Amino acid sequence: MAFIEIEGIEKRFGSYVALADINLAIEAREFVTFLGPSGCGKTTMLRTLAGFLTPDAGKIRVDGAVLSSVSGSVPPEARRMGMVFQNYAVWPHMSVFENVAFGLLVAREPRVSAGEIDARVRRVLAAVGLDGLEGRHPGQLSGGQQQRVALARSLVVEPSILLLDEPLSNLDAKLRERMRTELKDLQRRTGITFIYVTHDQAEAMALSDRIVVFNKGRVQQVGNPRTVYERPANLFVADFMGLVNKVEGQLEGRDGDTLCVRVGVQSLLAQAHGPAMATTGPVILAIRPEAIRLGAEPGAVACNVITGNVIDSTFLGNIVEHRIDIGGAVLRVQAGRWVFHAPGERVVLSIPVEECLAVGGEA
Ligand SMILES: Nc1ncnc2c1ncn2[C@@H]1O[C@H](COP(=O)(O)OP(=O)(O)O)[C@@H](O)[C@H]1O
Ligand SMILES: [Mg+2]
Known part of the structure; x- marks a missing residue:
């Protein structure tokens, strides 16, 4: 006890x-x-x-x-x-x-x-x-x-x-x-x-x-x-624990806990988390801004590699926050303060699959 x-x-x-x-x-x-x-x-x-x-x-x-x-x-x-x-x-x-x-x-x-x-x-x-x-x-x-x-x-x-x-x-x-x-x-x-x-x-x-x-x-x-x-x-x-991107997508299929989710014209692999969900239909992905890398990630982690257009970048002192339009969603991405991108620039984003969480609950 x-x-x-x-x-x-x-x-x-x-x-x-x-x-x-x-x-x-x-x-x-x-x-x-x-x-x-x-x-x-x-x-x-x-x-x-x-x-x-x-x-x-x-x-x-x-x-x-x-x-x-x-x-x-x-x-x-x-x-x-x-x-x-x-x-x-x-x-x-x-x-x-x-x-x-x-x-x-x-x-x-x-x-x-x-x-x-x-x-x-x-x-x-x-x-x-x-x-x-x-x-x-x-x-x-x-x-x-x-x-x-x-x-x-x-x-x-x-x-x-x-x-x-x-x-x-x-x-x-x-x-x-x-x-x-x-x-x-x-x-x-x-x-x-x-x-x-x-x-x-x-x-x-x-x-x-x-x-x-x-x-x-x-x-x-x-x-x-x-x-x-x-x-x-x-x-x-x-949401309460920190900044998070809430990305609405369509579930297209699943293999165990790994989900395939379409966002605009791109597809993301995501991790199912929380209550069991259906195999098709709308889902919301939670992605932390600091989990997204600008550029192609060479590491061993299973990564989604997608593209987007830079909307703007805000210098916040210890970090720079970029807003990036991936078509169907705008992501906030936090990167080191030495990373600069011009508005309109086309960039590659890497998001580890384990950092894309399909979570239930109210948006
Ligand atoms: N003595 C009370 N009489 C009536 N409503 C109360 C009383 N104490 C708290 N509440 C209500 O209960 C809810 C929870 O309050 P509280 O526990 O103080 O919240 P928190 O500490 O998380 O801000 C609130 O909606 C509050 O208005
Ligand atoms: Mg209180």
Whole structure:
């Protein structure tokens, strides 16, 4: 049995179904991220895990014990879970030390001595890189430092599970990236199971052992970052995880999982993926812009080689993005910044067969 077992969880607000049949097993020490667009149910799932919401169906078990079910929920303060929110809610009138010590007081741990409080607060402040700032007030700290105070406050109770709801979204881009690395380090060092919520797919990929992609209250896919990016379960996931060309074509035949798809007057071999599909009819191919090579690819990979006309090229700094008309579809192609093509130029494109995914789902 996994450390955390989420079984058939459903949550309604009135007639609105915010979570539908969520099933998930999370191992101890895992870093799992709930990823999805705004309103898809991420916070609702996290709050249900924390015990702030009672499910309308299903069960949540931690370490074998049922914490949430229709018949009742163990209250949040009895769950040994820490929680960190987007708006860090540190107390402005308390020093850094007092803010963190306050975490121990609200946890109502039996008889923690003053000496022990001091030691634990200092240890956790060192862990989040705030040592030396114990006496400051939040108003004298940067946004990143305030967020560390919130993190320290939830860590000081030594939770076995830390729930984090978009904890970095109020920080600027550079700081967000640095905090990512620090959070990941902290998780590895402490061995705490992290359940992290974000709508930022890059953040999810950088941090997670596994990503749970949500849409409209349902889990779309669970997998490690590479799997979710390279083998999306459906078009929603393909789209949400990064730029993708969605190419409409006609299925002309198949040999096992290899499909032959006509796009305009050209044919592409593609990989069937997801639910079984018919042998003829319309299909949508998902192709990542960076998977397409300009020129003939000499490699050993099975490649589609097609032609197209350059519409335009946009310099984006680290890459150049070309729009290329292949007749029946326009592809976005990302290439190195040293690759230049003039509008109207005829080019050869190579697309590995395994990078052409025929995926189901809404376009
Ligand atoms: N207390 C509530 N009452 C009514 N509707 C709610 C409540 N909490 C959340 N919702 C609705 O449930 C859906 C999921 O919300 P939420 O879990 O906060 O999404 P996310 O965190 O993914 O942005 C949204 O449509 C939201 O409006
Ligand atoms: Mg939310």
